[in-house]
Amino acid sequence: MEVDCIPFKETGYFSKLICDYLDQLESLKPFYSRFPSAENFKEQIKEKGGNYPAAHRKVLVEALKGQYKGFEVSESTQANITALEKENSFTIVTGHQLNLFTGPLYFLYKIVSTLNLAKQLNDLYPDNHFVPVYWMATEDHDFDEINYFNLHGKKIQWNRSASGAVGALSTEGLDAVFELLSPELGNTGNAEELKKLFKKAYLEHSTLTDATRYLANALFGKEGLVIVDGDDKALKKILIPYVEKDIIEHIPYKAVSESITKLSEVSSDYSIQVNPREINYFYLKDEIRERIVKKNGKFHVLNTEISFSAEELKDELHKYPERFSPNVIARPLYQEVILPNLCYIGGGGELAYWLELKSYFGEMGVTFPMLLLRNSVLVITKKQSEKLEKLNLKISHLFLKQHSFINKKIRDISNIDIDFSPQKKLLEEQFKDLYELAQQTDKSFLGAVKAQEVKQKKGLDALEKRLLKAQKRKLKDHVVRMTDIQNELFPNKSLQERQLNFSELYLEMGDALIPTLLDSLNPLSGDFTILKY
Structure with missing residues (x-):
């Protein structure tokens, strides 16, 4: 395997904002805490360690144990979950939607970047322990974005009606997708392994959340990956005071709007990735995931007859925190509140909206994580x-x-x-x-x-x-x-990474695919990687 690289900004596929961030442009420094270099983690550990309540660790570990019930847990993943109770343990996180059969190739690159950074930090800072985490976007409701993947230029799609959070969707009907997939994969040994993986994930689990956990665990569990589902009552209980500040005081709306204005002043060429709302939460119940809006002094759930007074809403929040689902602005804060996290690893689009959030985190009293652009790869x-x-x-x-x-x-x-x-x-x-x-x-x-x-x-x-x-x-x-x-x-x-599914490479490389990526990708390289095999 030959490894080559090209600077990200020379590819032409990354925005000016991300290229300027990678160049550590002076005028962008107010929008992030520390640039993700190996030496900068020392201060990030110190800051997060002093600002993450010890009580959160116990809640987190108990929630994870509950989420993994019924799943085979590798020794390394179990050790990482247990380690999270200790004050010297921290996480490195990436997140992704519940795309069918992982969706595009970069799903793998995100997780490999996360695993490899955790490994590097465990070597560099032996007095601490670093846990790689994949945050499943189970509460997302954009079904059309996740219900397909591409194989050999063909779209393999799951056709069904859907509403509410995608993680709660039944896997019923995915047997028909398997019938489409099977002949496309062929009959080689590697093809049979892929068929077995799809069947076990999607035909032997009842919800998309469980299917995705099984799949990610099967691919990366032996590497110690910990998979977190934020749609959890115990974890959301920790979030209650932050939800109140959002819904009642509109703190994120004010802070993020100001940041967007300041970013635009740095360069008019920066495209704004997301805009805040006055209320950045959905109401989540049964098959409903609808925005909460304030109108005429009351809080209404759009497209429903549900409404609350301020006191009723607070009562609902304290009784049923699991019914309050963060949007794209609030979800990063939720992640950083419940995890002892140091660094978020994401694509260019994700980092672009994270750069809007630092002042909001400051207002909420939550440590802002380091932001690392994930590995991007062209396989030849x-x-x-x-x-x-x-x-x-x-x-x-x-x-x-x-x-x-x-x-x-x-x-x-x-x-x-x-x-x-x-x-x-x-x-x-x-x-x-x-x-x-x-x-x-x-x-x-x-x-x-x-x-x-x-x-x-x-x-x-x-x-x-x-x-x-x-x-x-x-x-x-x-x-x-x-x-x-x-x-x-x-x-x-x-x-390539935005179009192909991992199965296309697996058909060629088999079980060597993930070890090859783990051996070849350096998350702190700052370059686009070319792999020749």
């Missing part, structure tokens, strides 16, 4: 590497948008010069004399000279484009082979 087979060599293509070329990629390579391989820059420079020199002449006569002549220069430059641009087009026709076979390999590695003109 030996056969694909050979194709690239024959076409004299560098990996970095493939990250270009296809139009730019083709134009660049046509220019590179043409036996004639398609760059008309020298002619344009010569034209500019010629017009200098005309401008000098124009200065000595009527101003209207100056305008005519300028118009003629623009016209002739446009003419050269048009000729350059026509020449490029002619060369594309002449080198059509080469263009086809170039675009074919780019389309293979960047399906749907997107990053």
